[in-house]
Amino acid sequence: MKVLVADDDADLRDLIAFTLTQSGYLVIKAGDGPAAVEHFERESPDLVVLDINMPGMNGFQVCEAIRRRSRVPVMMLTVRGEEEDLVRALGLGADDYLNKPFSPRTLLARIKALLRRAGMENNSPLASGRVSLDLEEYSVTIGAGAPVRLTKLELRLLQMLLANAGHSVNSERLLVQVWGHRSGGDRQLLKQLVHRLRQKIEIDPAAPALLRTAAAGYKLMVD
Amino acid sequence: MKVLVADDDADLRDLIAFTLTQSGYLVIKAGDGPAAVEHFERESPDLVVLDINMPGMNGFQVCEAIRRRSRVPVMMLTVRGEEEDLVRALGLGADDYLNKPFSPRTLLARIKALLRRAGMENNSPLASGRVSLDLEEYSVTIGAGAPVRLTKLELRLLQMLLANAGHSVNSERLLVQVWGHRSGGDRQLLKQLVHRLRQKIEIDPAAPALLRTAAAGYKLMVD
DNA sequence: TGGTCGTGTAACCGGTTTGTCACCCGGTCC
DNA sequence: GGACCGGGTGACAAACCGGTTACACGACCA
Numbered sequence: 001m002k003v004l005v006a007d008d009d010a011d012l013r014d015l016i017a018f019t020l021t022q023s024g025y026l027v028i029k030a031g032d033g034p035a036a037v038e039h040f041e042r043e044s045p046d047l048v049v050l051d052i053n054m055p056g057m058n059g060f061q062v063c064e065a066i067r068r069r070s071r072v073p074v075m076m077l078t079v080r081g082e083e084e085d086l087v088r089a090l091g092l093g094a095d096d097y098l099n100k101p102f103s104p105r106t107l108l109a110r111i112k113a114l115l116r117r118a119g120m121e122n123n124s125p126l127a128s129g130r131v132s133l134d135l136e137e138y139s140v141t142i143g144a145g146a147p148v149r150l151t152k153l154e155l156r157l158l159q160m161l162l163a164n165a166g167h168s169v170n171s172e173r174l175l176v177q178v179w180g181h182r183s184g185g186d187r188q189l190l191k192q193l194v195h196r197l198r199q200k201i202e203i204d205p206a207a208p209a210l211l212r213t214a215a216a217g218y219k220l221m222v223d
Numbered sequence: 224m225k226v227l228v229a230d231d232d233a234d235l236r237d238l239i240a241f242t243l244t245q246s247g248y249l250v251i252k253a254g255d256g257p258a259a260v261e262h263f264e265r266e267s268p269d270l271v272v273l274d275i276n277m278p279g280m281n282g283f284q285v286c287e288a289i290r291r292r293s294r295v296p297v298m299m300l301t302v303r304g305e306e307e308d309l310v311r312a313l314g315l316g317a318d319d320y321l322n323k324p325f326s327p328r329t330l331l332a333r334i335k336a337l338l339r340r341a342g343m344e345n346n347s348p349l350a351s352g353r354v355s356l357d358l359e360e361y362s363v364t365i366g367a368g369a370p371v372r373l374t375k376l377e378l379r380l381l382q383m384l385l386a387n388a389g390h391s392v393n394s395e396r397l398l399v400q401v402w403g404h405r406s407g408g409d410r411q412l413l414k415q416l417v418h419r420l421r422q423k424i425e426i427d428p429a430a431p432a433l434l435r436t437a438a439a440g441y442k443l444m445v446d
Numbered sequence: 447t448g449g450t451c452g453t454g455t456a457a458c459c460g461g462t463t464t465g466t467c468a469c470c471c472g473g474t475c476c
Numbered sequence: 477g478g479a480c481c482g483g484g485t486g487a488c489a490a491a492c493c494g495g496t497t498a499c500a501c502g503a504c505c506a
Contacts, residue, residue: 043334068319151452168359188455191494196452196494206495213494215361216375374463410482412465418484419464429484436483 001115002043002163003127005079006036006049006062012100016049020111024126024135026159026177033057037065041192044072044205047115049107050094063092075116077102100138128168129222131210133158140149142201142210154197161220166216173194194218224338225266225347227251229285231260231302232273233417235323239272242327243334249386260288267293270338272298272330275312283315290316296337300325305385351388352445354433356381364412365424365433377420384443395410409410417441 005027007013010031015029028043030036033056040048040062048066052059076097096114098107126133130143138155139147150158150181156178162167171190179189198205212219226248228234233254240250249264253259253272256279262269271289275282286297298311312320319337320331327410349356353366360379362370373381385391393412402412421428435442 007258009468038332186454187493189453191496192454195495215359297465371466409465414483414485415465418486421484
Protein backbone atom coordinates (compact mmCIF):
# COMPACT_ATOMS: atom_id res chain seq x y z
CA MET A 1 0.00 0.00 0.00
CA LYS A 2 1.71 3.16 -1.21
CA VAL A 3 1.07 6.54 0.37
CA LEU A 4 2.32 9.84 -0.99
CA VAL A 5 2.99 12.42 1.71
CA ALA A 6 3.42 16.01 0.54
CA ASP A 7 4.40 18.64 3.07
CA ASP A 8 7.05 21.33 3.04
CA ASP A 9 7.69 21.00 6.75
CA ALA A 10 10.37 18.34 6.82
CA ASP A 11 9.82 17.48 10.47
CA LEU A 12 6.12 16.92 10.09
CA ARG A 13 6.67 15.04 6.85
CA ASP A 14 9.13 12.73 8.51
CA LEU A 15 6.87 12.20 11.47
CA ILE A 16 4.00 11.20 9.21
CA ALA A 17 6.27 9.02 7.12
CA PHE A 18 7.62 7.35 10.21
CA THR A 19 4.16 6.68 11.57
CA LEU A 20 2.96 5.20 8.33
CA THR A 21 6.08 3.18 7.66
CA GLN A 22 5.81 1.69 11.13
CA SER A 23 2.35 0.52 10.24
CA GLY A 24 3.52 -1.16 7.10
CA TYR A 25 2.75 1.45 4.48
CA LEU A 26 5.24 2.25 1.81
CA VAL A 27 5.76 5.99 1.95
CA ILE A 28 6.78 8.36 -0.81
CA LYS A 29 7.72 11.84 0.33
CA ALA A 30 7.47 15.15 -1.48
CA GLY A 31 8.57 18.53 -0.16
CA ASP A 32 6.60 20.77 -2.48
CA GLY A 33 3.71 20.78 -4.88
CA PRO A 34 5.45 20.07 -8.16
CA ALA A 35 7.39 17.21 -6.59
CA ALA A 36 4.14 15.81 -5.27
CA VAL A 37 2.55 15.81 -8.70
CA GLU A 38 5.62 14.30 -10.23
CA HIS A 39 5.82 11.51 -7.68
CA PHE A 40 2.12 10.95 -8.05
CA GLU A 41 2.53 10.43 -11.78
CA ARG A 42 5.45 8.12 -11.35
CA GLU A 43 4.36 6.02 -8.41
CA SER A 44 0.59 6.05 -8.60
CA PRO A 45 0.14 5.76 -4.84
CA ASP A 46 -2.99 4.35 -3.22
CA LEU A 47 -3.54 7.38 -1.04
CA VAL A 48 -2.28 10.95 -0.85
CA VAL A 49 -1.72 13.12 2.21
CA LEU A 50 -1.48 16.78 1.24
CA ASP A 51 -0.56 19.84 3.24
CA ILE A 52 -2.37 22.93 2.05
CA ASN A 53 0.48 25.34 2.55
CA MET A 54 3.32 24.47 0.27
CA PRO A 55 5.68 26.58 -1.77
CA GLY A 56 5.51 26.49 -5.55
CA MET A 57 2.11 24.95 -5.82
CA ASN A 58 -0.27 24.71 -2.91
CA GLY A 59 -2.27 21.76 -1.77
CA PHE A 60 -5.38 22.87 -3.63
CA GLN A 61 -3.57 22.95 -6.91
CA VAL A 62 -1.97 19.59 -6.28
CA CYS A 63 -5.33 18.15 -5.34
CA GLU A 64 -6.87 19.55 -8.48
CA ALA A 65 -4.08 18.12 -10.60
CA ILE A 66 -4.51 14.72 -8.98
CA ARG A 67 -8.26 14.75 -9.35
CA ARG A 68 -7.89 15.44 -13.02
CA ARG A 69 -6.19 12.08 -13.35
CA SER A 70 -7.45 9.79 -10.68
CA ARG A 71 -9.96 9.17 -7.91
CA VAL A 72 -7.37 8.08 -5.39
CA PRO A 73 -8.28 9.04 -1.80
CA VAL A 74 -6.81 12.41 -0.80
CA MET A 75 -6.42 13.63 2.77
CA MET A 76 -5.75 17.32 3.34
CA LEU A 77 -3.87 18.75 6.31
CA THR A 78 -5.42 22.04 7.39
CA VAL A 79 -4.88 24.64 10.07
CA ARG A 80 -7.63 24.73 12.67
CA GLY A 81 -10.08 27.51 12.12
CA GLU A 82 -9.52 28.12 8.44
CA GLU A 83 -13.01 27.07 7.52
CA GLU A 84 -12.92 28.37 4.00
CA ASP A 85 -9.82 26.29 3.27
CA LEU A 86 -11.66 23.24 4.40
CA VAL A 87 -14.67 23.96 2.26
CA ARG A 88 -12.50 24.62 -0.71
CA ALA A 89 -10.52 21.42 -0.23
CA LEU A 90 -13.59 19.26 0.00
CA GLY A 91 -15.03 21.06 -3.00
CA LEU A 92 -11.98 20.14 -5.00
CA GLY A 93 -12.52 16.50 -4.30
CA ALA A 94 -10.47 15.85 -1.18
CA ASP A 95 -11.91 12.95 0.78
CA ASP A 96 -11.00 13.90 4.30
CA TYR A 97 -9.10 16.49 6.28
CA LEU A 98 -7.13 16.66 9.48
CA ASN A 99 -6.57 19.74 11.62
CA LYS A 100 -3.03 20.41 12.65
CA PRO A 101 -1.73 19.56 15.12
CA PHE A 102 -2.85 15.97 15.23
CA SER A 103 -1.62 12.81 16.87
CA PRO A 104 -0.03 10.07 14.78
CA ARG A 105 -2.63 7.70 16.10
CA THR A 106 -5.44 9.86 14.79
CA LEU A 107 -3.80 10.18 11.42
CA LEU A 108 -3.44 6.46 11.18
CA ALA A 109 -7.04 5.82 12.14
CA ARG A 110 -8.32 8.29 9.56
CA ILE A 111 -6.13 6.88 6.85
CA LYS A 112 -7.29 3.38 7.54
CA ALA A 113 -10.87 4.61 7.45
CA LEU A 114 -10.26 6.28 4.11
CA LEU A 115 -8.74 3.18 2.60
CA ARG A 116 -11.55 1.07 3.93
CA ARG A 117 -14.05 3.43 2.37
CA ALA A 118 -12.16 3.19 -0.89
CA GLY A 119 -12.35 -0.57 -0.61
CA MET A 120 -8.63 -0.99 -0.51
CA GLU A 121 -8.39 -2.22 3.03
CA ASN A 122 -5.46 -4.45 3.37
CA ASN A 123 -4.23 -5.24 6.82
CA SER A 124 -3.12 -8.72 5.98
CA PRO A 125 0.56 -9.22 5.30
CA LEU A 126 1.76 -7.77 2.03
CA ALA A 127 1.94 -10.69 -0.33
CA SER A 128 2.11 -11.74 -3.94
CA GLY A 129 2.37 -15.23 -5.33
CA ARG A 130 4.44 -17.38 -3.05
CA VAL A 131 6.14 -14.49 -1.31
CA SER A 132 4.54 -12.93 1.71
CA LEU A 133 5.93 -10.29 4.01
CA ASP A 134 5.08 -9.88 7.65
CA LEU A 135 5.82 -6.30 8.57
CA GLU A 136 5.15 -6.80 12.26
CA GLU A 137 7.43 -9.77 12.57
CA TYR A 138 10.08 -8.49 10.21
CA SER A 139 9.97 -11.74 8.34
CA VAL A 140 9.28 -13.16 4.91
CA THR A 141 7.80 -16.50 3.98
CA ILE A 142 8.49 -18.14 0.65
CA GLY A 143 5.98 -20.74 -0.44
CA ALA A 144 5.56 -23.33 2.28
CA GLY A 145 8.93 -22.60 3.86
CA ALA A 146 9.57 -21.34 7.34
CA PRO A 147 9.52 -17.57 7.89
CA VAL A 148 12.91 -15.93 7.53
CA ARG A 149 13.81 -13.03 9.77
CA LEU A 150 14.81 -9.83 8.02
CA THR A 151 16.57 -6.67 9.03
CA LYS A 152 14.97 -3.27 8.59
CA LEU A 153 16.72 -2.56 5.31
CA GLU A 154 16.11 -6.00 3.91
CA LEU A 155 12.45 -5.63 4.73
CA ARG A 156 12.18 -2.32 2.96
CA LEU A 157 13.94 -3.60 -0.10
CA LEU A 158 11.68 -6.61 -0.29
CA GLN A 159 8.66 -4.42 0.25
CA MET A 160 9.58 -2.27 -2.70
CA LEU A 161 10.21 -5.25 -4.91
CA LEU A 162 7.05 -6.94 -3.78
CA ALA A 163 5.02 -3.82 -4.52
CA ASN A 164 6.20 -4.20 -8.11
CA ALA A 165 6.26 -7.97 -8.13
CA GLY A 166 7.35 -9.44 -11.42
CA HIS A 167 8.56 -6.13 -12.78
CA SER A 168 12.05 -4.78 -12.66
CA VAL A 169 12.64 -1.88 -10.31
CA ASN A 170 15.25 0.66 -11.14
CA SER A 171 18.31 0.77 -8.84
CA GLU A 172 17.91 4.49 -8.46
CA ARG A 173 14.41 4.12 -7.13
CA LEU A 174 15.42 1.36 -4.77
CA LEU A 175 18.16 3.55 -3.37
CA VAL A 176 15.74 6.38 -2.78
CA GLN A 177 13.09 4.18 -1.24
CA VAL A 178 15.30 2.12 1.00
CA TRP A 179 17.85 4.66 2.15
CA GLY A 180 15.89 7.79 1.61
CA HIS A 181 18.00 9.99 -0.63
CA ARG A 182 21.55 9.47 -1.85
CA SER A 183 22.39 10.53 -5.33
CA GLY A 184 24.65 8.29 -7.35
CA GLY A 185 27.67 6.28 -6.36
CA ASP A 186 26.00 4.33 -3.63
CA ARG A 187 25.38 1.30 -5.75
CA GLN A 188 27.60 -0.54 -3.35
CA LEU A 189 24.97 -0.33 -0.64
CA LEU A 190 22.36 -1.85 -2.85
CA LYS A 191 24.77 -4.51 -4.09
CA GLN A 192 25.51 -5.52 -0.53
CA LEU A 193 21.94 -5.51 0.62
CA VAL A 194 20.86 -7.66 -2.30
CA HIS A 195 23.71 -10.01 -1.64
CA ARG A 196 22.83 -10.40 2.02
CA LEU A 197 19.17 -10.82 1.27
CA ARG A 198 19.91 -13.49 -1.28
CA GLN A 199 21.94 -15.41 1.25
CA LYS A 200 18.86 -15.51 3.39
CA ILE A 201 16.05 -16.23 0.98
CA GLU A 202 17.48 -17.98 -2.04
CA ILE A 203 17.87 -21.74 -2.17
CA ASP A 204 21.02 -21.30 -4.20
CA PRO A 205 22.25 -17.75 -3.65
CA ALA A 206 24.69 -18.13 -6.53
CA ALA A 207 21.80 -18.77 -8.94
CA PRO A 208 19.04 -16.47 -7.72
CA ALA A 209 15.55 -17.64 -8.59
CA LEU A 210 13.59 -15.12 -6.59
CA LEU A 211 15.51 -11.91 -6.47
CA ARG A 212 16.76 -11.62 -10.00
CA THR A 213 19.04 -9.09 -11.55
CA ALA A 214 17.19 -7.22 -14.27
CA ALA A 215 18.16 -4.55 -16.69
CA ALA A 216 18.97 -1.44 -14.66
CA GLY A 217 17.77 -2.93 -11.41
CA TYR A 218 16.27 -5.96 -9.73
CA LYS A 219 12.99 -7.78 -9.77
CA LEU A 220 11.18 -10.26 -7.61
CA MET A 221 9.85 -13.41 -9.22
CA VAL A 222 6.76 -14.50 -7.39
CA ASP A 223 5.44 -17.40 -9.44
CA MET B 224 3.27 6.42 -30.43
CA LYS B 225 2.14 9.22 -32.77
CA VAL B 226 1.18 12.64 -31.56
CA LEU B 227 -0.40 15.35 -33.69
CA VAL B 228 0.56 18.85 -32.59
CA ALA B 229 -1.54 21.69 -33.97
CA ASP B 230 -0.52 25.25 -33.18
CA ASP B 231 -0.11 28.31 -35.36
CA ASP B 232 2.81 29.59 -33.33
CA ALA B 233 5.75 27.92 -35.08
CA ASP B 234 8.11 28.40 -32.14
CA LEU B 235 5.82 26.80 -29.65
CA ARG B 236 4.96 24.06 -32.09
CA ASP B 237 8.62 23.27 -32.56
CA LEU B 238 9.29 23.35 -28.85
CA ILE B 239 6.51 20.86 -28.22
CA ALA B 240 7.64 18.72 -31.10
CA PHE B 241 11.19 18.74 -29.84
CA THR B 242 10.15 17.79 -26.32
CA LEU B 243 8.04 14.92 -27.52
CA THR B 244 10.54 13.65 -30.02
CA GLN B 245 13.17 13.61 -27.29
CA SER B 246 10.95 11.29 -25.35
CA GLY B 247 10.51 8.93 -28.23
CA TYR B 248 7.21 10.05 -29.65
CA LEU B 249 6.70 10.46 -33.34
CA VAL B 250 5.37 13.96 -33.91
CA ILE B 251 3.21 15.25 -36.74
CA LYS B 252 2.94 19.01 -36.96
CA ALA B 253 0.11 21.17 -38.25
CA GLY B 254 0.11 24.96 -38.43
CA ASP B 255 -3.63 25.59 -38.73
CA GLY B 256 -6.97 23.95 -38.22
CA PRO B 257 -7.62 22.48 -41.65
CA ALA B 258 -4.11 21.03 -41.78
CA ALA B 259 -4.69 19.47 -38.39
CA VAL B 260 -7.85 17.75 -39.52
CA GLU B 261 -6.21 16.60 -42.70
CA HIS B 262 -3.22 15.16 -40.89
CA PHE B 263 -5.50 13.57 -38.40
CA GLU B 264 -7.35 11.73 -41.18
CA ARG B 265 -4.17 10.61 -42.83
CA GLU B 266 -2.01 9.63 -39.88
CA SER B 267 -4.54 8.61 -37.22
CA PRO B 268 -2.34 9.71 -34.32
CA ASP B 269 -2.66 8.29 -30.81
CA LEU B 270 -3.02 11.68 -29.21
CA VAL B 271 -3.72 15.24 -30.31
CA VAL B 272 -2.41 18.49 -28.82
CA LEU B 273 -4.54 21.43 -29.94
CA ASP B 274 -4.07 25.14 -29.50
CA ILE B 275 -7.36 26.95 -29.17
CA ASN B 276 -6.36 30.03 -31.12
CA MET B 277 -5.64 29.10 -34.68
CA PRO B 278 -6.40 30.81 -37.92
CA GLY B 279 -8.85 29.26 -40.36
CA MET B 280 -10.49 26.93 -37.96
CA ASN B 281 -10.05 27.22 -34.23
CA GLY B 282 -9.23 24.52 -31.76
CA PHE B 283 -12.86 24.01 -30.82
CA GLN B 284 -13.84 23.28 -34.36
CA VAL B 285 -10.93 20.94 -34.85
CA CYS B 286 -11.75 19.17 -31.64
CA GLU B 287 -15.33 18.79 -32.76
CA ALA B 288 -14.26 17.43 -36.10
CA ILE B 289 -11.97 14.94 -34.45
CA ARG B 290 -14.57 13.85 -31.95
CA ARG B 291 -16.95 13.15 -34.77
CA ARG B 292 -14.56 10.46 -35.96
CA SER B 293 -12.65 9.19 -32.99
CA ARG B 294 -12.21 9.12 -29.23
CA VAL B 295 -8.50 9.71 -29.35
CA PRO B 296 -7.22 11.69 -26.33
CA VAL B 297 -7.17 15.43 -27.00
CA MET B 298 -5.23 17.97 -24.99
CA MET B 299 -6.10 21.64 -25.40
CA LEU B 300 -3.70 24.51 -24.92
CA THR B 301 -5.45 27.44 -23.29
CA VAL B 302 -4.58 30.91 -22.10
CA ARG B 303 -4.71 31.24 -18.34
CA GLY B 304 -7.83 32.89 -17.11
CA GLU B 305 -10.08 32.20 -20.06
CA GLU B 306 -12.36 30.06 -17.99
CA GLU B 307 -15.12 29.91 -20.52
CA ASP B 308 -12.73 28.54 -23.13
CA LEU B 309 -11.81 25.81 -20.77
CA VAL B 310 -15.37 24.88 -20.02
CA ARG B 311 -16.21 24.87 -23.67
CA ALA B 312 -13.22 22.70 -24.55
CA LEU B 313 -14.02 20.10 -21.95
CA GLY B 314 -17.63 20.19 -23.07
CA LEU B 315 -16.56 19.39 -26.60
CA GLY B 316 -14.80 16.26 -25.45
CA ALA B 317 -11.26 17.41 -24.82
CA ASP B 318 -9.63 15.20 -22.21
CA ASP B 319 -7.26 17.61 -20.57
CA TYR B 320 -5.98 21.14 -20.93
CA LEU B 321 -2.79 23.02 -20.24
CA ASN B 322 -2.49 26.70 -19.46
CA LYS B 323 0.09 28.59 -21.41
CA PRO B 324 2.84 29.11 -20.59
CA PHE B 325 3.81 25.63 -19.45
CA SER B 326 7.04 23.76 -18.97
CA PRO B 327 7.99 20.96 -21.37
CA ARG B 328 8.20 18.65 -18.39
CA THR B 329 4.63 19.37 -17.42
CA LEU B 330 3.42 18.82 -20.93
CA LEU B 331 5.19 15.51 -21.04
CA ALA B 332 3.79 14.39 -17.71
CA ARG B 333 0.26 15.30 -18.72
CA ILE B 334 0.55 13.60 -22.04
CA LYS B 335 1.82 10.45 -20.41
CA ALA B 336 -1.03 10.60 -17.93
CA LEU B 337 -3.52 10.98 -20.75
CA LEU B 338 -2.14 8.04 -22.63
CA ARG B 339 -2.12 5.98 -19.49
CA ARG B 340 -5.73 6.86 -18.87
CA ALA B 341 -6.57 5.92 -22.41
CA GLY B 342 -4.95 2.56 -21.76
CA MET B 343 -2.23 3.11 -24.29
CA GLU B 344 0.56 3.07 -21.79
CA ASN B 345 3.73 3.11 -23.76
CA ASN B 346 5.71 1.70 -20.92
CA SER B 347 4.89 -1.77 -22.05
CA PRO B 348 6.19 -3.07 -25.32
CA LEU B 349 6.88 -0.24 -27.71
CA ALA B 350 6.23 -1.62 -31.12
CA SER B 351 5.76 -0.92 -34.79
CA GLY B 352 5.27 -3.49 -37.51
CA ARG B 353 7.25 -6.58 -36.76
CA VAL B 354 9.68 -4.87 -34.40
CA SER B 355 8.81 -4.61 -30.73
CA LEU B 356 10.91 -3.28 -27.93
CA ASP B 357 10.69 -4.28 -24.29
CA LEU B 358 12.13 -1.44 -22.24
CA GLU B 359 11.98 -3.32 -19.00
CA GLU B 360 13.76 -6.39 -20.26
CA TYR B 361 16.17 -4.51 -22.48
CA SER B 362 15.26 -6.70 -25.41
CA VAL B 363 13.88 -6.52 -28.92
CA THR B 364 11.76 -9.04 -30.78
CA ILE B 365 11.67 -9.19 -34.56
CA GLY B 366 8.64 -10.86 -36.06
CA ALA B 367 8.25 -14.31 -34.55
CA GLY B 368 11.90 -14.57 -33.55
CA ALA B 369 13.26 -14.97 -30.06
CA PRO B 370 13.87 -11.81 -28.05
CA VAL B 371 17.37 -10.43 -28.40
CA ARG B 372 19.04 -8.82 -25.43
CA LEU B 373 20.28 -5.30 -25.92
CA THR B 374 22.68 -3.03 -24.10
CA LYS B 375 21.61 0.33 -22.80
CA LEU B 376 22.91 2.23 -25.81
CA GLU B 377 21.54 -0.24 -28.31
CA LEU B 378 18.15 0.07 -26.67
CA ARG B 379 18.18 3.83 -26.85
CA LEU B 380 19.21 3.81 -30.48
CA LEU B 381 16.53 1.35 -31.41
CA GLN B 382 13.96 3.26 -29.44
CA MET B 383 14.71 6.41 -31.38
CA LEU B 384 14.59 4.63 -34.71
CA LEU B 385 11.42 2.82 -33.76
CA ALA B 386 9.72 6.05 -32.77
CA ASN B 387 10.36 7.22 -36.32
CA ALA B 388 9.85 3.84 -37.91
CA GLY B 389 10.22 3.89 -41.66
CA HIS B 390 11.68 7.37 -41.72
CA SER B 391 15.32 8.26 -41.80
CA VAL B 392 16.74 9.79 -38.65
CA ASN B 393 19.59 12.23 -38.87
CA SER B 394 22.94 11.07 -37.41
CA GLU B 395 23.27 14.29 -35.48
CA ARG B 396 19.97 13.70 -33.75
CA LEU B 397 20.81 10.12 -32.95
CA LEU B 398 24.06 11.24 -31.37
CA VAL B 399 22.25 13.71 -29.19
CA GLN B 400 19.53 11.25 -28.24
CA VAL B 401 21.70 8.30 -27.46
CA TRP B 402 24.75 9.92 -25.91
CA GLY B 403 23.20 13.16 -24.82
CA HIS B 404 25.27 15.83 -26.46
CA ARG B 405 28.78 15.57 -27.75
CA SER B 406 29.75 17.81 -30.55
CA GLY B 407 30.75 16.57 -33.96
CA GLY B 408 33.44 14.04 -34.75
CA ASP B 409 31.73 11.34 -32.78
CA ARG B 410 30.38 9.69 -35.89
CA GLN B 411 32.57 6.76 -35.06
CA LEU B 412 30.52 5.99 -31.95
CA LEU B 413 27.36 5.80 -33.96
CA LYS B 414 29.03 3.75 -36.67
CA GLN B 415 30.18 1.22 -34.11
CA LEU B 416 26.87 1.08 -32.29
CA VAL B 417 25.00 0.50 -35.53
CA HIS B 418 27.49 -2.16 -36.48
CA ARG B 419 27.11 -3.97 -33.19
CA LEU B 420 23.36 -3.73 -33.27
CA ARG B 421 23.26 -5.11 -36.78
CA GLN B 422 25.31 -8.10 -35.70
CA LYS B 423 22.61 -8.81 -33.18
CA ILE B 424 19.41 -8.21 -35.07
CA GLU B 425 20.08 -8.63 -38.78
CA ILE B 426 19.84 -12.00 -40.47
CA ASP B 427 22.69 -11.01 -42.75
CA PRO B 428 24.55 -8.16 -41.06
CA ALA B 429 26.43 -7.46 -44.29
CA ALA B 430 23.17 -6.75 -46.14
CA PRO B 431 21.03 -4.95 -43.56
CA ALA B 432 17.31 -5.35 -44.13
CA LEU B 433 16.08 -3.79 -40.91
CA LEU B 434 18.50 -1.11 -39.89
CA ARG B 435 19.24 0.57 -43.19
CA THR B 436 21.65 3.34 -43.97
CA ALA B 437 19.74 6.35 -45.22
CA ALA B 438 20.52 9.85 -46.33
CA ALA B 439 22.50 11.50 -43.55
CA GLY B 440 21.45 8.88 -41.04
CA TYR B 441 19.71 5.58 -40.52
CA LYS B 442 16.21 4.23 -40.64
CA LEU B 443 14.38 1.22 -39.35
CA MET B 444 12.31 -0.82 -41.80
CA VAL B 445 9.41 -2.36 -39.95
CA ASP B 446 7.34 -3.97 -42.69
C1' DT C 447 34.35 -6.74 28.87
C1' DG C 448 33.64 -9.30 25.00
C1' DG C 449 30.35 -11.23 21.63
C1' DT C 450 26.85 -10.71 18.16
C1' DC C 451 24.31 -8.13 14.83
C1' DG C 452 23.33 -4.66 11.38
C1' DT C 453 25.34 -1.67 8.40
C1' DG C 454 28.75 0.85 5.66
C1' DT C 455 33.16 0.79 2.98
C1' DA C 456 36.99 -0.93 0.30
C1' DA C 457 39.15 -4.05 -2.77
C1' DC C 458 39.16 -7.69 -6.15
C1' DC C 459 37.43 -10.73 -9.99
C1' DG C 460 35.50 -11.87 -14.29
C1' DG C 461 32.52 -10.64 -17.80
C1' DT C 462 30.33 -7.10 -20.60
C1' DT C 463 30.01 -2.73 -22.66
C1' DT C 464 31.84 1.11 -24.68
C1' DG C 465 35.38 4.20 -26.76
C1' DT C 466 39.16 4.49 -29.91
C1' DC C 467 42.24 3.49 -33.60
C1' DA C 468 43.69 1.60 -37.91
C1' DC C 469 42.30 -0.01 -42.03
C1' DC C 470 39.19 -1.53 -45.98
C1' DC C 471 36.23 -0.48 -49.79
C1' DG C 472 33.46 1.99 -53.25
C1' DG C 473 32.22 6.41 -55.07
C1' DT C 474 33.50 11.08 -56.49
C1' DC C 475 36.10 14.91 -57.81
C1' DC C 476 40.24 16.94 -59.63
C1' DG D 477 45.33 7.79 -61.81
C1' DG D 478 45.32 9.70 -57.16
C1' DA D 479 43.50 12.21 -53.27
C1' DC D 480 39.56 12.37 -50.57
C1' DC D 481 35.33 11.10 -48.13
C1' DG D 482 32.08 8.46 -45.73
C1' DG D 483 30.45 4.19 -44.16
C1' DG D 484 31.70 -0.57 -42.62
C1' DT D 485 34.96 -3.79 -39.99
C1' DG D 486 38.13 -5.86 -36.85
C1' DA D 487 40.92 -5.46 -32.87
C1' DC D 488 42.11 -3.78 -28.54
C1' DA D 489 42.00 -1.22 -24.27
C1' DA D 490 39.53 1.37 -20.85
C1' DA D 491 35.54 1.78 -18.16
C1' DC D 492 31.89 -0.19 -16.03
C1' DC D 493 29.04 -3.53 -13.58
C1' DG D 494 27.45 -7.09 -10.63
C1' DG D 495 28.95 -10.52 -7.35
C1' DT D 496 31.92 -11.58 -3.67
C1' DT D 497 35.14 -11.47 0.29
C1' DA D 498 36.95 -9.01 3.97
C1' DC D 499 36.97 -5.71 7.43
C1' DA D 500 35.63 -1.60 10.37
C1' DC D 501 32.39 0.57 13.27
C1' DG D 502 28.67 1.42 16.44
C1' DA D 503 24.62 -0.49 18.94
C1' DC D 504 23.11 -3.69 21.86
C1' DC D 505 23.31 -7.17 25.31
C1' DA D 506 25.00 -10.69 28.33
